[in-house]
Structures are given as C-alpha cells and as structure tokens.
Amino acid sequence: MLADGQRLIMRPIQPNDVERLQRSFKTLSPHDVRMRFMHPLKELTPAFARQLTRIDPERAFALVLVEAKPPEEALIGAVARVALDDDGREAEFAIVVGPDIRRFGLGRYLMKQLINWCREKRLEVLYGFILQENRPMQKLAEELGFEIGPTDEDTGVVLARLALD
Numbered sequence: 001m002l003a004d005g006q007r008l009i010m011r012p013i014q015p016n017d018v019e020r021l022q023r024s025f026k027t028l029s030p031h032d033v034r035m036r037f038m039h040p041l042k043e044l045t046p047a048f049a050r051q052l053t054r055i056d057p058e059r060a061f062a063l064v065l066v067e068a069k070p071p072e073e074a075l076i077g078a079v080a081r082v083a084l085d086d087d088g089r090e091a092e093f094a095i096v097v098g099p100d101i102r103r104f105g106l107g108r109y110l111m112k113q114l115i116n117w118c119r120e121k122r123l124e125v126l127y128g129f130i131l132q133e134n135r136p137m138q139k140l141a142e143e144l145g146f147e148i149g150p151t152d153e154d155t156g157v158v159l160a161r162l163a164l165d
C-alpha cells in the first residue's frame with residue numbers, strides 16, 4: 001500500500017495484459033517513454049504490446065505492479081523485465097515506474113527482484129543501457145552496486161553492469 005492508500009499487486013506479466021499495457025503506456029510522458037525505450041514512441045502497437053507480454057520463462061522474467069481494481073479499470077503502474085542474452089550468461093534489464101508512484105522505493109524493490117531472478121539462474125552479469133541524461137536511473141543503479149561505464153558519445157547512452165557472483 002502506498003502513502004495515499006493506493007494498493008498495488010505485484011505479479012508476473014501475462015499475455016492478457018496486452019490492452020492494459022497499452023492503456024497504461026498512455027499515462028507516460030514523452031520524456032518517460034524516451035528514458036525507457038531510448039527513442040520516441042507514440043503508442044504501443046498491439047504487436048509490440050503482445051511481444052512485451054509474452055515471456056519465455058526460461059529466457060526472460062517480467063514483473064508488473066497492477067492497481068488493485070477491477071481488471072477492466074486497473075492500470076499497470078510499473079514494469080520491470082530482464083531478458084537473457086543468447087549465450088545465457090548475461091541478461092539485460094529494463095524498467096519503468098509510472099509518474100504517480102515514483103520515489104516510493106518501488107523501482108529499487110523491482111530491480112532487486114530482477115537481480116534475485118538472475119542470481120537464481122546463476123547468471124554472471126545483469127546489465128542495462130541508460131541514457132546519459134537519466135540521472136534518476138543511474139543513481140538507482142549505482143545504489144544497487146551497478147558500475148556505470150563511460151558514455152558512448154554517439155548515442156548518449158551509458159552501460160550499467162552488475163557482476164552477480
């Protein structure tokens with residue numbers, strides 16, 4: 001439960017979240033979308049939303065925080081995911097927490113869930129690409145022990161890496 005009494009449920013993403021994810025995407029600002037997807041994206045197409053909701057449990061893990069409301073009303077407040085690289089030794093993370101529920105520690109909590117999943121899978125490294133201007137995410141990653149690599153001047157992106165041994 002958040003300070004304002006709002007209740008959220010954490011669960012793995014499901015194939016039937018497609019429309020919910022599309023509706024929830026609309027609550028993000030263009031800035032948030034660029035921070036999460038690294039480029040502007042006007043809408044989540046049904047095809048992309050389907051791709052984001054269908055998870056191969058052997059190769060990926062994705063958690064959502066959903067409002068505790070009737071299913072047709074409930075929005076997804078946050079999504080955190082990891083996907084294994086082809087070699088099965090490293091995984092890439094991505095996360096977004098909705099604007100209304102930021103700075104409650106949810107981003108940190110979800111990132112810790114991703115780290116735990118990767119440790120259980122005995123992966124070596126969890127990494128993520130973060131825009132250079134995205135100080136909130138870099139700060140969160142640093143707090144969790146990620147090393148922030150040098151900026152790629154061409155793309156304006158930094159690499160955050162966490163050794164999992």
Ligand SMILES: CC(C)(COP(=O)(O)OP(=O)(O)OC[C@H]1O[C@@H](n2cnc3c(N)ncnc32)[C@H](O)[C@@H]1OP(=O)(O)O)[C@@H](O)C(=O)NCCC(=O)NCCS
Binds near residue numbers: 097098104
């Ligand atoms: C980055 C993001 C995931 C953080 O989520 P959150 O739930 O607000 O983060 P938390 O509340 O767990 O914050 C954990 C720590 O991160 C840092 N942090 C988070 N937001 C911050 C901000 N706006 N400014 C400075 N530090 C910030 C702080 O150190 C914070 O600890 P504190 O609140 O005790 O000071 C969220 O802002 C977001 O979704 N942004 C847009 C999408 C995005 O950038 N995704 C990352 C792509 S890789």
